[in-house]
Amino acid sequence: MKFTLFGVNIMLPSDVLAAWVFTLLLGAVVVFLVLKKKRLGLIWEYMVTTNHRKIGILYILFGIIYFFRAGLDALFIRTQLAFPNNDFWVFQGEKYNEVFTTHGTMMIFFVAMPLLLGLMNTVVPLQIGARDLAFPFLNAVGFWLFFFGSIFFNISFFLNMTPEIGWTGYAPLSTEQFTPGAGSDFYIFGLQISGLGTIFTALNLIVTIVRHRAPGMKMTRMPLFAWTSLITSFLILIAFTVLAIALYLLMFDRLFGAGFFSGTEGNPIYWQHLFWIFGHPEVYILALPAFGIFSDVISTFSRKRVFGYPIMVLSVALIGFLGFMVWAHHMFTVGLGPMANTFFAITTMLIAVPTGIKVFNWLFTMRLGVIRFTTPMLFSLGFIPSFVMGGVTGVMLSVSAADFQFHDTHFVVAHFHYVIIASTILGIFAGLYYWYPKITGYVLDEKLGRWHFWTFLIGFHLTFFPMHITGLEGMPRRVYTYDDSGGLAELNFMSTIGAFLMGVSMLFAIWNVYKTYKEGRKVGNDPWDGRTLEWSVASPAPEHTFDPMPVVEGIDSFWFAKSAGKKMPVTDQVRATPLEVQSILPFLIGSTLFFLSLGLTFSWYWLSILSAFILFTLLVVRSLKDEREDHYGRRK
């Protein structure tokens, strides 16, 4: 569509135009509601907060918004693929490339990551008896970096400069020669900024978990979600750092004429190595916290301590460790040679062992338990068989010789959605339903929860199961059309129906949130009859928790005190609490990185230099306004 604005001729495809219209309308509605209900103060409060629960809420809020955004992309993909030789709206050719790129990138970096980090932020301190994360200010910085990174990535669509290089950004496609537009730069800087925030948050979580546990809360007594958060944070530190450097090198290739990944001397395979040294651990970064959520949920709703606690911890650590030795299974068809392929095939298969152990331990936790089929428990039960299916296809893919057949087909698409959706997404749902009272003070409606669960689970299998078969028939991924042979038409149509069913199921979730809010039935501290420390504090968790500080005497100490009709012993021997502040600096710091990247993307170097200057000024201001000054003894 062509039109003129302020004398400039603008060419916008109709989908981008629709996005503008939709966003502006929605924005107007939001602004209207905010002004009508006089909630500007609330927004400001969240912009300056450093409280872990509030930052967690922000992460979750934006994770959900992006889930709808990336889910819409998925529906476009599925509608385009609904029939053979279909021409849906604009989604053919390059547009299709764009839509799966934004879908994949957003789902991984701006949906799964923030939702998990949000849950960790809210829950982990409460589970271990910490009053906040160790560095509240840094926590806010981490969030705003994520926020501005994601916004940076998102504006590309509105400027009709969407990246089209897949979520993997493979070189040489991602180098300047083949994607000269700004799209790939949006990908690079969007991930770079938000990834930096993720690294800071991981660091913060580690220090919190290692140093801020309640008295008596030994590492070996921590709930499993805290454990998996700890191990995940270590994976983040390594994986996201490698990604940061990969993006850094790609940036030099694109903007400053370096030649790491292309040209006569550069090596596109090097990008693949770096990307997958990040990328494979990343899938464990997504899965392990979900494992922790399931362990806590299953144990609570089976009224039993989790089976084989030490083994559960060890297997997570082992998965995390092995996760760094398998990256080249994404590159079996590159031609690294039989030795390399065999090595990576075997390490990949090995991971099935600790994972299998965990599955059995979840089953044994339920065995002879008193099971309550609440919504969080339903999501956990749905997870087990679905995830096992994804695991089985994973082992199939690890057979490097066979992978030559599977590679880059819809079989792979089926596989990774089975593992990611079954673990991460179902885990996030389980966690959100489970901890919703701790976050907001309300319990979500169980009936709507069941509708959400069943429609999602059925829709999910309906979408992705057929892709195994279409994939084995040779239907390639990342291709916008197919012809009507070998029964592909029916199977693809089933997939599309399933995808829309999942879309519907998310409407139940939203309706549920709305209904719960309207009814406004507050709950007490412990609506689920929980076992771990977070259920001892008020719902929603107040800003100042654990006063007096409980003393932990074993695993599930809260539960045993409760069953014995006693209160947990308390102490006033408490280590120094992290210093909370209210500050707009984290927000501003994030925004300077946004403008810095914008300047680099469009070669407006004055903007980059100005932003960098403001950034350093803000850092100096931060140092001069250190909240510790007021807490430390004055100099004589």
Next chain:
Amino acid sequence: MNRAEQALFNDKKMGFFIYLGVEAIMFAVLFATYLIFTPASNGPQPSEIFEAKTVILSSFFLLSSSGTLWLGERALKSEKQNIFLTGLGITMLFAIIFLGFEVYEFASFVREGHGMGVNVFMSSYYVLVGLHAAHVAFGIGWMAVLFVQYFRQIPLTLFTEKLSIFSYYWHFVDVVWVFIIGIVYLPYLL
């Protein structure tokens, strides 16, 4: 330092060490990149363009700045304010001189036509050594802030804390430089 201050400082110390771990991984990947791409099959070669003189001089200043910082820190502990100020001042001066050498080296490469895009060796050289130089520049700014904090008379324990965190950073930057000497320069200067 009382117990609360000690606890908060230990938090910060641990956090900062983890951060340095992250930095170490970053540099490790860049070293790997350098090793993979050097020497390049055509264009300038490291043995042709590196100059022992610049490397030795700049190393002298950067490495000894670690020592002067250490002396300064020790002086602060024994409340010898002037020695402390001199120590930190010399550290900053040496850092600036080092940075001057770096700029000079980069500029002369570029003048000879060995820019970023000439070949993969030059690219991997610039992204690695350039990132290190950026760290030195950041450290100089950090020292300037430390001076400000000192004269603002913030609580002494807090100042000591800030100084220690800075010194971890500075020693780390020095260690990276030692690796740069050993991996980037030395094999092609001998």
